Amino acid sequence: MPEFRGAAHDARVTSRIGRWLGIAFGLCFVTGLLSHGIQHPPAWFSWPTRPVNLFRVNQGVHVISGIVSIPLLVAKLWTVYPKLFAKPAIRSLPHALERVSILALLAAAFFQLATGLFNVAQNYPWGFYFVTAHYAVAWIAVGTLLLHIAVKLPIIRESLSTPVGLQQEAAAGLSRRAFLRSTGLAAGAAALATAGATVPGLQGVSFLGWRSTRGPQGLPVNRTATAAGVGRITDAWRLEVTGPGGSRRLSLAELTALPQTTAELPIACVEGWSQSATWTGVRITDLIGSVGAGPQAAVRVESLEQGGAYRVSELPAAHARDPLTLLALRLNGEELDLDHGYPCRIIAPSRPGVLQTKWVGRLVVTG
Known part of the structure; x- marks a missing residue:
């Protein structure tokens, strides 16, 4: 079995990136629910007319938090992927259920981020109705995420209470602190590259600020x-x-x-x-x-x-x-x-x- 000694493969790193990812996912989920409710309102739902920019802010946060989630999810997966090679693959029925829930979480998360990104680009290379599928899978993603957090909560608490630099051993690749800084910079760059689509003052620096000025x-x-x-x-x-x-x-x-x-x-x-x-x-x-x-x-x-x-x-x-x-x-x-x-x-x-x-x-x- 291969050994993974990279400093980033550490519960302290995983928990901290997971916290950032949870915040981004949470913002994306809540603003997405509001957006869906505005477009397909149930009888009890109402949306105010003021401030006039309220939906603009809601949808800007929704898309930017989704974009930011992409580098965070990739970084989090990098920190934990050695566990995919752990032996034995299934240790018990609870362990099997945990692995199935993680698989469902990853599938739902990648589906949401990929289809959301295609929607932003107004490209729909599939045969299903985006709105219905995106809304349904959002509940799967959040449900499996909450289950994952509940199962890992003891490890998360311990990892977040332990300083990242404690007992830093010699290891290949970036240090734990350097990996966290790089992940933060990647997430910030993703936000800056797209925020100009919503934030007028950032249009000049957001090279992915799609459709901000074009049109008759x-x-x-x-x-x-x-x-x-x-x-x-x-x-x-x-x-x-x-x-x-x-x-x-x-x-x-x-x-x-x-x-x-x-x-x-x-x-x-x-x-x-x-x-x-x-x-x-x-x-x-x-x-x-x-x-x-x-x-x-x-x-x-x-x-x-x-x-x-x-x-x-x-x-x-x-x-x-x-x-x-x-x-x-x-x-x-x-x-x-x-x-x-x-x-x-x-x-x-x-x-x-x-x-x-x-x-x-x-x-x-x-x-």
């Missing part, structure tokens, strides 16, 4: 009009607004003639990028109020696009009545580009980009 009118586009099957919008287009007091059909000229509101609001996408812009349009609360909607009314928003999971979105009552929730007609002082949703789109504070529906054709009061 200086704002990125995830789904173009061509991809959505939306062609040329003619003068015959009308916005239909339906509520308890009846229906209205409004041309673009009629919408432009209504009182306009201008607000600076971010587009914050589930892939982790976000950017603020200046939007001008008609308040949703004014539009639905004109067809008899009350202050507790929710709104179904229907797009002109031909298909897709988010062709129809729901504006909860809190967002529908917020004065900053707009049917936007202009972006940064210009008429909306077709890829940004011309003739009109939803822009609401603290909402995911996938729910800021473009190419709106109909608003229906539902509550």
Whole structure:
């Protein structure tokens, strides 16, 4: 059997990296649950409209903590991989169950990090629906992680209470302290390389700050009009607004003639990028109020696009009545580009980009 004498293969190193990894995983899990709840809300769930950057922060933390978890997981595996070669492979039934749980944890963790990374890049080389699979496996990853921590808790406590440099023996490779410093630097570099997608001040140094400035009118586009099957919008287009007091059909000229509101609001996408812009349009609360909607009314928003999971979105009552929730007609002082949703789109504070529906054709009061 080979002998592994590297200083990094030490419970003190493993426990400290595991603590960092647990924090990163915990942040990623909690913010991921919130993101899923916003997009697919159960009846009891509500998400506030203020501060306007709340979802931007949530999703930025979610993606950055996931990216940081990658070097931490690799480093942790490096510290423990010699145990994979321990003999005998199975010592008892409890030991077998422990090994199976570790295998499930590793499989779930790598699945989450790999698919999350592909999602950030908007690349889906698989046949399953990412959202459902990512959400389900997240529970497996966290459940097996908690089980692993419970089993190893005595070792973790002892290792964390013992100084890293105590009884440092001569060994190949980096010292324990040097390995921990290198791991910390790798995690910090991963965060810095990607944080610019969310943090405007870091765009210049985050070389992996994807989609931060590209796109028409200086704002990125995830789904173009061509991809959505939306062609040329003619003068015959009308916005239909339906509520308890009846229906209205409004041309673009009629919408432009209504009182306009201008607000600076971010587009914050589930892939982790976000950017603020200046939007001008008609308040949703004014539009639905004109067809008899009350202050507790929710709104179904229907797009002109031909298909897709988010062709129809729901504006909860809190967002529908917020004065900053707009049917936007202009972006940064210009008429909306077709890829940004011309003739009109939803822009609401603290909402995911996938729910800021473009190419709106109909608003229906539902509550």
